[in-house]
Amino acid sequence: MKKDTGQNRAITSKWRTATQAVRGGTWRSEHGETSEALFLTSGYTYDDAETVAARFAGEPGMTYSRLQNPTVQMLEERIALLEGADAVRCQTTGMAAMTAALLCQLEQGDHVVAARAAFGSCRWLTDSLLPKFGITTTTIDSRDNDQWKAAIQPNTKVFFFETPANPTMDIVDMTYVCGLAREHGITTVVDNAFATSALQRPLEFGADVVAYSATKMMDGQGRVLAGAVAGSHDFINEKLLPFQRNTGPNLSPFNAWVVLKGLETLDLRIRRQSENAMLVGSFMEGRVKTILHPGLASHPQHNLAMSQMSACGPIFSFIVDDRKQAMALLNALQLIDISNNIGDSRSLMTHPATTTHHSVGPDARVAMGVEDGMLRLNVGLEDPQDLIEDIDQALRAVGL
Numbered sequence: 001m002k003k004d005t006g007q008n009r010a011i012t013s014k015w016r017t018a019t020q021a022v023r024g025g026t027w028r029s030e031h032g033e034t035s036e037a038l039f040l041t042s043g044y045t046y047d048d049a050e051t052v053a054a055r056f057a058g059e060p061g062m063t064y065s066r067l068q069n070p071t072v073q074m075l076e077e078r079i080a081l082l083e084g085a086d087a088v089r090c091q092t093t094g095m096a097a098m099t100a101a102l103l104c105q106l107e108q109g110d111h112v113v114a115a116r117a118a119f120g121s122c123r124w125l126t127d128s129l130l131p132k133f134g135i136t137t138t139t140i141d142s143r144d145n146d147q148w149k150a151a152i153q154p155n156t157k158v159f160f161f162e163t164p165a166n167p168t169m170d171i172v173d174m175t176y177v178c179g180l181a182r183e184h185g186i187t188t189v190v191d192n193a194f195a196t197s198a199l200q201r202p203l204e205f206g207a208d209v210v211a212y213s214a215t216k217m218m219d220g221q222g223r224v225l226a227g228a229v230a231g232s233h234d235f236i237n238e239k240l241l242p243f244q245r246n247t248g249p250n251l252s253p254f255n256a257w258v259v260l261k262g263l264e265t266l267d268l269r270i271r272r273q274s275e276n277a278m279l280v281g282s283f284m285e286g287r288v289k290t291i292l293h294p295g296l297a298s299h300p301q302h303n304l305a306m307s308q309m310s311a312c313g314p315i316f317s318f319i320v321d322d323r324k325q326a327m328a329l330l331n332a333l334q335l336i337d338i339s340n341n342i343g344d345s346r347s348l349m350t351h352p353a354t355t356t357h358h359s360v361g362p363d364a365r366v367a368m369g370v371e372d373g374m375l376r377l378n379v380g381l382e383d384p385q386d387l388i389e390d391i392d393q394a395l396r397a398v399g400l
């Protein structure tokens with residue numbers, strides 16, 4: 001196994017993202033395979049006892065797949081190149097990535113400022129898990145720069161947010177919020193699942209750590225669960241790695257291989273899905289009470305969103321009269337699937353209040369803007385006219 005001679009970091013780091021998505025981080029074995037090899041192995045063997053001793057003492061080389069695996073490393077290298085990060089480690093799910101990114105750096109007595117509007121399980125981490133270890137959280141309206149500032153305490157260690165947020169599509173002003181964090185020695189952790197590096201690179205706006213559900217756009221075809229954490233050498237090697245090596249939320253080589261294949265088409269998919277989302281969103285505007293779509297001028301943070309993202313992404317939410325009408329609309333769909341997943345090449349729609357944000361509870365849902373009449377749509381790669389016709393007939397079926 002050798003690194004392809006054309007693939008050393010000095011050369012690959014100069015490639016543009018579309019090239020990196022196809023080739024970045026590829027290693028080739030002595031067989032010269034075109035596609036990345038899948039190393040389904042938990043352990044490794046050695047020519048002599050001294051070799052393994054040297055590797056355990058810090059020399060490069062594989063020792064055990066909880067510590068390194070060639071297929072997983074290819075994915076980590078590719079994501080690092082796409083993200084513009086020093087280093088990346090991959091985890092078994094997006095939630096394993098979020099948990100590792102937070103717990104590896106926090107300790108008893110620390111304080112976190114987190115966005116109120118967030119994925120249900122991310123809220124569970126800050127509301128229920130961290131307090132068990134004596135770590136407190138203040139949740140704020142992440143759209144309001146002043147609230148970030150006002151929430152800082154002497155023991156604040158981390159800012160944690162999504163932009164756009166799931167499912168309210170709240171946008172965080174990353175230049176301001178990450179700059180504020182830097183001034184106070186606070187580490188910013190950005191959950192970038194909705195945009196991915198193909199549309200938005202938070203490190204360029206001053207973020208310290210980018211954490212991913214790679215289950216979403218990176219796989220992009222609804223096949224595997226995966227997660228990733230990107231950051232500086234110091235953060236990944238000194239903080240995340242000891243946590244990950246000893247607690248073991250590692251991504252399986254098979255799933256890493258599937259995500260490597262997914263990344264080859266990420267740029268194409270997310271741009272076409274964004275175009276489709278613009279067409280579907282424009283059609284729906286005026287037909288529903290509220291549409292929360294960062295690509296439309298009607299989104300209150302449209303200009304900020306578009307200054308941070310190169311396209312709107314495939315996901316938006318909208319609000320109909322009430323829960324009953326939302327459920328009836330889902331049941332009237334003929335093409336779009338009822339599914340709580342996102343980032344898929346298939347169009348999927350869900351009712352967040354009874355699915356992804358069920359566990360948050362009614363009060364917190366109201367506070368974060370997840371209304372009972374809200375539906376979230378992931379716009380896929382189907383012909384947008386078919387999607388528009390399906391939504392049109394479903395809206396008519398519920399009297400809209």
Ligand SMILES: *Cc1c(COP(=O)(O)O)cnc(C)c1O
Nearest residue numbers: 093094095119166193213215226
């Ligand atoms: C789906 C999602 C997660 C969790 O990812 P899994 O891969 O399902 O564990 C975290 N954050 C956001 C914004 C998500 O959409």
